[in-house]
Amino acid sequence: MxxxxxxxxxxxxxxxxxxxxxxxxDAGDDAAIDRAAADILAQVKLHGDAAVLDYTRQFDRVSASSVGALEIPVAEMQAALRNLAPVRRDALQKAADRVRSFHERQKKECGSAGFSYIEADGTVLGQKVTPLDRVGIYVPGGKAAYPSSVLMNAIPARVAGVHEIIMVVPTPDGVRNELVLAAAAIAGVDRVFTIGGAQAVGALAYGTATISPVDKIVGPGNAWVAAAKRRVFGIVGIDMIAxxxxxxxxxxxxxxxxxxxxxxxxxxxxxxxxxxxxxxxxxxxxxxxxxxxxxxxxxxxxxxxxxxxxxxxxxxxxxxxxxxxxxxxxxxxxxxxxxxxxxxxxxxxxxxxxxxxxxxxxxxxxxxxxxxGPNHVLPTSRTARFSSPLGVYDFQKRSSIIQVSQTGAATLGRIAAELAYGEGLQAHARSAEFRFK
Missing domain, CATH: 3.40.50.1980 (Nitrogenase molybdenum iron protein domain)
Structure with missing residues (x-):
């Protein structure tokens, strides 16, 4: 050949x-796909569980009486792990251990502890780092199954301290991949729903009666998933458009x-x-x-x-x-x-x-x-010029800490007031002046 x-x-x-x-x-700027994703998102936002069930029946040929019936119990995930052939279960566990070890080191080395310092006048400045409350992980299904994607997305979220991890994975014709479920068990995923496509992204972003809205959605998917992630960005965070x-x-x-x-x-x-x-x-x-x-x-x-x-x-x-x-x-x-x-x-x-x-x-x-060990979720299409691999830092946010002393209020207040008057913002200026006049 x-x-x-x-x-x-x-x-x-x-x-x-x-x-x-x-x-x-052309990274999929298909107008028809974008319009279809927008319509699906609008229906999920408006009709919640009913829309998710309808699209799951339409696209994955899976019928259910409720979205709750599409949730995989933790016991089933644990059983999938137990039922793997020993050599494959061992390989999955060792891979998970290495991914977890790397991201624990990353958390320690990348400023996840926050910091603070005290200036000479007693003013305290710093940064507090906190994990996201809830994240959604999209795992592709259908033509191929990617248990490695489960590990790479869920483990850094868990290491970061995310409180709840919700995974969505399409199961066309109701076929569930045991290795994917086993990986979810090892990675510590809290809830798994067998839904996919733009409707899954909408459910994670807007929430439904059954699925709580998340703060960030990560994980790769097809063109409809990518289009949906673009559209919900701002309502939730996203990792990247892969x-x-x-x-x-x-x-x-x-x-x-x-x-x-x-x-x-x-x-x-x-x-x-x-x-x-x-x-x-x-x-x-x-x-x-x-x-x-x-x-x-x-x-x-x-x-x-x-x-x-x-x-x-x-x-x-x-x-x-x-x-x-x-x-x-x-x-x-x-x-x-x-x-x-x-x-x-x-x-x-x-x-x-x-x-x-x-x-x-x-x-x-x-x-x-x-x-x-390092994450395999990486920037594509030349975006490595300005973005980075998925990591613990993607599941955390940073809050600035500003605790100004009385002496500092006078020093900083004069600077702030002068600049505020220059911008024509008198209330800003007087707010600062009240504290030292």
Whole structure:
């Protein structure tokens, strides 16, 4: 099976245009999908449980007398965990333990304890960090099941101290995935409802008679879920609008080309819109990777998906040197960046934009998806230029603490009053002046 992948060369006069064409992706600004999501949200806001039941019957072919009947009891989640094959249960538990350990360390290191300090005049300033009360976790269902997404979304919320975690997962035709339910049990999810789509987002955002409204919604979904999350942002918080999965590999030509080919496959197999790109200064090595792709692809169960992804959105790019590879990587700002090269830490110093970095030839991106520990919910579609992986900090909020002493009120009051008069806000000025005149 021979693929015709795009081969680019950074020395080409129109390379920048070619690269931008590879990266171009319309993240689902489909007007029809947006209108449909808006209509569903409006119905859920107006009719609550009745609308959720109607859409669940319509889209997932699941009928129920009440939304309560679509809730999975905790006992069923625990039973799903007990019934897993021992080797799979052990793998799930070990992955959860590593994810929890990383996020507990993250909580400690990222200022989750808050702070305060006292100025010379006795004024106290600081910041209080508190967890969100209630969060909703969307877990995709249908074509594939993602227990790893349950761990990555629920565990940092639990570590942050979130009081209640509500999970929604569509179950088309009533088929429930035992591994997803087992992951919910391990991660400490409080309630699970078998609903999905924009109607699930609406139920979490607005609340219904059965489902309490949440403060934030996290987790990936299809185009309707993404459109719904955009529309409810502001009523609730959201993590991000996730696009197709991406991998960018920088390789110096010293890694087994079969390894790199399989790393490119690991993202391409997600779906046809996923993106896999290789940057390398060695033309002969790029040809070797192409040969590995042709050799290994026929044995892949999802070879058709991989082939379309690589053909439509993949690229093999010859660069001048590793320094230029890092510059191009910063432009791409990929979700996953592998630096499969000698001295990978040295090259990582030159990277400013990446969702997660995998350093050295033994650090396959797949390990990050499941069990390395850091979160696999990452910014896509070049948003790593300004956003970060999901973490404990996403489930907390910060309140400023200002306790002004009598002496401080006089000092700060004069400054505030002068600026307030300059803005024409006399009440502001006099409010400050009352405390020292």
């Amino acid at each position: 021979s693929l015709s992948l795009r081969n680019l060369d950074s020395t080409a006069p129109d390379f920048a245009r070619q690269l931008d064409a590879v990266l171009a992706f 696009g197709p999965s991406e991998i960018l590999v920088i390789c110096d030509g010293s890694t087994d080309p079969d390894w790199i080919a399989m790393d490119l496959f690991s993202q391409a197999e997600h779906d046809e819109l996923a993106q896999s790109i290789l940057l390398c200064p060695d033309a002969a090595y790029i040809r070797a990777v192409e040969a590995s792709i042709d050799k290994l692809l026929p044995e892949m169960p999802r070879r058709d998906v991989i082939a379309k992804s690589l053909t439509d959105r993949g690229a093999l790019i010859k660069v001048r040197d590793m320094t230029e590879a890092c510059e191009i990587a910063n432009h791409i700002a990929a979700e996953h960046l592998e630096i499969s090269a000698a001295g990978s830490s040295q090259w990582a110093e030159q990277i400013r934009h990446a969702g997660a970095m995998f350093l050295g030839r033994f650090s396959s991106e797949a390990l990050g998806d499941y069990c390395a």
